[in-house]
Amino acid sequence: MPLNADFDPAALKSFLANRFGDAAMTLERIGGGQSNPTYFVDYGAHRMVLRKKPAGPILRGAHAVDREFRVLEALAPTNVPVPRPVLYHDGVEPLGTPFYLMKRLDGRVFHDCSLPGLVPAERRGIYFGMAEAMARLHAVRPDEVGLGDYGRPGNYFERQIGRWTRQLRESPSDRIPALEAVADWLPQHMPADDGRVSIAHGDFRLGNLLFHPGKPEVIGILDWELSTVGHPLADLGFCSMTWHSTPDEYGGILGLDHAALGIPSQREFLDHYFAHAVPTAPLQRFHLVFSLFRFAVIFVGIADRARAGSAASADAAGKWPLAGRFAVRAQEIIQGARPWSGS
Numbered sequence: 001m002p003l004n005a006d007f008d009p010a011a012l013k014s015f016l017a018n019r020f021g022d023a024a025m026t027l028e029r030i031g032g033g034q035s036n037p038t039y040f041v042d043y044g045a046h047r048m049v050l051r052k053k054p055a056g057p058i059l060r061g062a063h064a065v066d067r068e069f070r071v072l073e074a075l076a077p078t079n080v081p082v083p084r085p086v087l088y089h090d091g092v093e094p095l096g097t098p099f100y101l102m103k104r105l106d107g108r109v110f111h112d113c114s115l116p117g118l119v120p121a122e123r124r125g126i127y128f129g130m131a132e133a134m135a136r137l138h139a140v141r142p143d144e145v146g147l148g149d150y151g152r153p154g155n156y157f158e159r160q161i162g163r164w165t166r167q168l169r170e171s172p173s174d175r176i177p178a179l180e181a182v183a184d185w186l187p188q189h190m191p192a193d194d195g196r197v198s199i200a201h202g203d204f205r206l207g208n209l210l211f212h213p214g215k216p217e218v219i220g221i222l223d224w225e226l227s228t229v230g231h232p233l234a235d236l237g238f239c240s241m242t243w244h245s246t247p248d249e250y251g252g253i254l255g256l257d258h259a260a261l262g263i264p265s266q267r268e269f270l271d272h273y274f275a276h277a278v279p280t281a282p283l284q285r286f287h288l289v290f291s292l293f294r295f296a297v298i299f300v301g302i303a304d305r306a307r308a309g310s311a312a313s314a315d316a317a318g319k320w321p322l323a324g325r326f327a328v329r330a331q332e333i334i335q336g337a338r339p340w341s342g343s
Contacts, residue, residue: 002023002102004029005027005029006037006052006055006067006096006323006336007052007055007094007095007096008094008095009025009027011012011049011094011095012025012027012041012091012094013043014094015027015089015094015095016046017106019087020043020044020046022042022043023043023044023045023046024042024043024044025041025042025043025044025196026040026041026042027039027040027041030049032171034052034207034289035054035225035302036052036053036054036068036223036225037051037052037054037064038049038050038051038226041101041106041337046086047103047104048086048101048102048103048104049101049102049103049104050099050100050101050268051065051068051100051102052095052097052098052099052100052304053065053097053098053099054064054097054305055096055097055239056084059247064099064225065088065098065099065100065225066088066098067150067224067225068100068223068224068225068227069085069088069100069102069227070147070150070168071147071150071199071224071227071301072084072085072224073085074145074146074147074150075137075140075145075199077145077335078140078145079136080133080136080137080140080218080221081136081210081218081219081220081221082221083102083103083104083105083210083220083222084102084103085100085101085102085103086100086101086102087100087101087102088100089198101198104221105210105219106213107210107211107212107213107219107220108210108211108212108213109207109209109211109222110126110158110207110209110211111153111206111207111251112205112234112247112251112252113206113242113251113252113263114247114251114253114256114261114263115263118182118262119262120260120262121262122216122262123261123262123263124262124263124264125216126216126218127264127269127272128264128269128272129181129216129217129218130206130218130253130274130275131208131209131269131272131276132220132237132272132276133209134201134223134232134236134239134273134277135236135277135278136276136278137198137199137201137204137221138198138199138232138277138278138280139198139234139277139278140147140198140199141197141198142197142198142199142289146183147199147229148229150199150227150228150229151200151229151230152163152229153229154193154197155193155342156193156197156229156230156231156234157191157193157231157234157286157290158182158187158190158193159182160230160234160290160294160323161186161187161190161290164183164293164294164297165183165297167187167297167300167301167326167328168180168297168300170342171300171304172304172307172313173300173303173307173320173331176296176300176323176324176327177299178324178327178328178330178331179293179296179297179323179324181327181331182289182292182293182296182327182330182331182334183293185289185334186286186289186290186293189285189286189289190286191281191284191286192282193207194232196231196232196280196281196328197229197230198229198231198232199227199228199229199230200227200228200229200230200231200232200234200235201221201224201226201227201235201236202224202225202226202227202228202230202235202238203223203225203226203238204221204235204238204239205238205239205241206242206251207251208221208222209221209222210222213262214311227343232277232280232292233280233281233283233284234290235286236270236273236283236287237283237287237290238291238294238295240266240269240270240283240287240288240291241288241291241292241295241326241329242341243266243269244264244288244292244329244332244333244338245326246326246331249322249325249326249329250295263296267340270283270341285333285340287332288323288330288333288340289330289333289334292326292327292329292333293326293327293330295326296322296323296326296327296330297323299319299320299322299323299326300320300323301319301321304321305321306319306320333341
């Protein structure tokens with residue numbers, strides 16, 4: 001059993017015995033996540049993944065594992081690649097917080113966006129597979145899969161700017177002038193609402209995708225904590241941050257030789273997405289700046305949880321500088337210091 005489990009493994013085993021009968025259990029904590037603690041759970045013939053809320057105080061509305069489970073249930077019958085949900089438990093007992101279980105998929109996760117160890121053609125395929133999986137998600141109409149009330153349709157970016165600005169200003173952490181400046185810029189440059197509604201994943205990036213063991217095909221979109229009814233360009237802008245952050249800024253590819261690596265330019269990636277997506281307005285500078293801002297505020301929250309002792313990752317405290325660095329990247333886009341379309 002892992003020494004860093006934030007609950008008593010015996011309590012989980014007892015819970016599973018009541019559901020599935022008596023069997024042997026193995027438990028392994030999965031590293032890399034900054035939010036909801038995640039574990040591999042093998043119980044008899046059941047190979048599962050457990051995700052739970054972290055222990056300790058959390059921001060209102062954060063770590064919504066119930067929403068994660070709901071969206072997985074809704075999308076499981078569609079062609080969107082998601083792990084199959086097993087069960088959701090909303091009680092504090094036996095693990096101290098609500099949690100859910102989903103079936104474990106065997107595949108590849110790439111946390112380094114430069115994709116070391118792959119040949120150029122494989123890298124290109126992985127990026128285009130990511131674009132295609134996102135397009136499939138955004139093609140789903142929320143009301144047709146029982147998610148019409150999963151979030152408020154319309155004015156998505158206005159509400160999101162308000163949410164993340166409020167979270168930033170409620171944080172006990174030191175103020176970051178560059179981030180405050182971006183927060184002021186966003187509402188003044190928000191495009192008119194075009195009425196487009198989809199399921200927005202909220203954290204759509206390479207590290208949250210599980211790929212087939214031998215093909216550039218996404219078999220599982222993971223980590224749905226921030227998902228809602230929203231706008232597809234929010235996910236597209238968020239995924240585009242990869243081209244606007246360096247390898248030491250959460251594994252971006254800015255400064256690398258994309259052509260030599262076989263990684264498509266951001267323009268090629270966008271074109272591939274739009275070729276597979278339902279008709280959608282083009283990505284604008286605003287969407288990328290918004291995504292960089294939101295990611296920066298997420299890192300502020302990670303730092304806050306680290307100080308409170310409730311972060312899911314042991315290296316959470318070291319993520320604080322990334323908030324300022326992503327704010328600077330956003331300002332670079334605003335000021336035109338670098339082409340935002342990645343051409």
